[in-house]
Amino acid sequence: MQPVYLDYNATTPVDPEVQATITQVLGETFGNPSSAHPYGQQAKAVIEQGRQQVADLIRAEVSEVVFTACASEANNLALLGAARAQQQRGRHIITSAVEHPSVSQPLQHLASEGWEVTVIPVDACGRVDPEAIRQALRPDTVLVSVMHANNEVGTIQPIEAISAITRERSVLLHVDAAQSAGKIPVEVTALGADLLSLAGHKFYAPKGIGALYIKEGTPLAPILFGAAQEQGRRTGTENVAYIAGLGRAAQRARVHLDTSAATLREKRDRLHGLLREAIPDLRLNGHPEARLPNTLNVSFPNIDGKTVLARAAQSVAASTGSACHADSKEVSGVLGAMGLTLEQARGAVRLSVGTPTTTDEIDQAAAALIRAWRHNN
CATH class of the missing domain: 3.40.640.10 (Type I PLP-dependent aspartate aminotransferase-like (Major domain))
Incomplete structure (x- = not known):
């Protein structure tokens, strides 16, 4: 798969x-x-x-x-x-x-x-x-x-x-x-x-x-x-x-903008809810309301975001930030500008859903990310 x-x-x-x-x-x-x-x-x-x-x-x-x-x-x-x-x-x-x-x-x-x-x-x-x-x-x-x-x-x-x-x-x-x-x-x-x-x-x-x-x-x-x-x-x-x-x-x-935005937000919020329910102290990065309907950036506590994604790689394809910085060993300058601590910035993962994303996929991805986090917690 x-x-x-x-x-x-x-x-x-x-x-x-x-x-x-x-x-x-x-x-x-x-x-x-x-x-x-x-x-x-x-x-x-x-x-x-x-x-x-x-x-x-x-x-x-x-x-x-x-x-x-x-x-x-x-x-x-x-x-x-x-x-x-x-x-x-x-x-x-x-x-x-x-x-x-x-x-x-x-x-x-x-x-x-x-x-x-x-x-x-x-x-x-x-x-x-x-x-x-x-x-x-x-x-x-x-x-x-x-x-x-x-x-x-x-x-x-x-x-x-x-x-x-x-x-x-x-x-x-x-x-x-x-x-x-x-x-x-x-x-x-x-x-x-x-x-x-x-x-x-x-x-x-x-x-x-x-x-x-x-x-x-x-x-x-x-x-x-x-x-x-x-x-x-x-x-x-x-x-x-x-x-x-x-x-x-x-x-x-243009034709599908209104319905697409609502659907993306529903998927994003479902993913966030599943992660938040299972992971205490999960941090949301970004504005809680004035935010793209498909974008969820969260910091996992007590673990590096790259480690989370590496452990979940067979089940989830995501990134820790911009694709333009994918090979960088430094933490995101965006998160630094927002005042995150080094630990919070290192724990960050960007999860962005799209029109083809299904509810089953959201549930599968959430379960894989939770398992990856629990490996050390």
């Missing part, structure tokens, strides 16, 4: 309907979308349909969606592009202490080039205080970047309150929505985002395709150079089949 998969925040399987769409496009639509002949225009039409579907998911104008290879590229384009386009105005950027490496690393690169980056701390639940953003703003601040939902603990940030502050000062706001899109409503106007990043493989599209929302009029310098695809924002021949797949996944996510 395969272990129960509880690592949907790392990646999701490709939805069968998405796979069918990709296969059809691969077989029927081979033209270069930049070509003027019918084969090229057929490919271009596929791209524009995908663009409309992604725009519909986030309630954007179709012209505001640019396709990238992944959310990491979208984040890099948003941060490097927005900073460089505004460097004559100012060279100060604000971010949070719990961002994904595809945000924190580009900002470190900008810091090495002379930009000043202010990192705002989070509270014990992993949330940023919007007033801390306000106090950190300066006349030379050109960009604020705060993720919508954390990939490790699921905490949802108060983006609307943050954007109300940035708009007052005419400062651009970038939002990494890689984990939230497809799980909870992500509407760019309601959020107040100027730039917003998406990852297809987080909501049942393939790895290797993402998108960046760029609000009309937002200054953005390209970071790749070549031809003028994607309105000159992102050069390179588009991945037509994967764009079609991303569009189909976005369409499905």
Whole structure:
């Protein structure tokens, strides 16, 4: 038997309907979308349909969606592009202490080039205080970047309150929505985002395709150079089949969003309840309410989280945190920023359910994790 998969925040399987769409496009639509002949225009039409579907998911104008290879590229384009386009105005950027490496690393690169980056701390639940953003703003601040939902603990940030502050000062706001899109409503106007990043493989599209929302009029310098695809924002021949797949996944996510979120929350809470009932002093990491409906990050007492997962490996496939840090021997920087002790951070395990997860699988996974914990307790 395969272990129960509880690592949907790392990646999701490709939805069968998405796979069918990709296969059809691969077989029927081979033209270069930049070509003027019918084969090229057929490919271009596929791209524009995908663009409309992604725009519909986030309630954007179709012209505001640019396709990238992944959310990491979208984040890099948003941060490097927005900073460089505004460097004559100012060279100060604000971010949070719990961002994904595809945000924190580009900002470190900008810091090495002379930009000043202010990192705002989070509270014990992993949330940023919007007033801390306000106090950190300066006349030379050109960009604020705060993720919508954390990939490790699921905490949802108060983006609307943050954007109300940035708009007052005419400062651009970038939002990494890689984990939230497809799980909870992500509407760019309601959020107040100027730039917003998406990852297809987080909501049942393939790895290797993402998108960046760029609000009309937002200054953005390209970071790749070549031809003028994607309105000159992102050069390179588009991945037509994967764009079609991303569009189909976005369409499905939009249609099923409300029911999917409720179902995910029910599964997550069942898992949490089973673990909490059997394991005294199990600690919930993240906000108890303002959290992704599928995400459960808990610290097991008196044991290392990696040990728990190693012992349960035949029955459960999960992680101790971000897949981008899977080989790291250090504890999560997100949990450290939230103020967890070293022992609590080392005991943490991230369990993320998905649409295919069944109740039986939840029960099997809980039993295996409880057995793994009891081995030493």
